[in-house]
Amino acid sequence: MTAEFVELIADHRAHLELRLASVAAQLDAIRDARSGANDDDEHDPEGATLSTEWSRAEGQRTDAVRTLGELDAALSRLAAGTYGTCASCGDAIPLERLRLLPAATLCVPCASRV
Ligand SMILES: [Zn+2]
The missing domain is CATH 1.10.287 (Helix Hairpins)
Incomplete structure (x- = not known):
């Protein structure tokens, strides 16, 4: 990875x-x-x-x-x-998301709460 x-x-x-x-x-x-x-x-x-x-x-x-x-x-x-670890909840950020947004620091649920 x-x-x-x-x-x-x-x-x-x-x-x-x-x-x-x-x-x-x-x-x-x-x-x-x-x-x-x-x-x-x-x-x-x-x-x-x-x-x-x-x-x-x-x-x-x-x-x-x-x-x-x-x-x-x-x-x-x-x-x-x-x-690839969510900075908020510590869950793994899905690879699909990282491929689209390689600088992403949050998983989808956490990012949508911001
Ligand atoms: Zn999260």
Whole structure:
């Protein structure tokens, strides 16, 4: 089981790294566009759009960084032999769930209570 999930988590990580790189490029592009635009967001329609895009890209970046951290924590649990154990009730998390959500720390009943 460990080898399967090490590989799965590595796959997810690789995807996230790509997403982070593309979001970083978007943020750079927005920053460039902004520096050429009027800073007065409230009265400049283009500035307001750039602000919205910035927030969206920044949100995606935050999500990707957080998920990377969760995947790293999952790798630590794999190394420690505690991977796949529900952090709340201590039951085994079904493999099907882990295959979909390799960073999952809760079994389905516990996750649905949160
Ligand atoms: Zn549980």
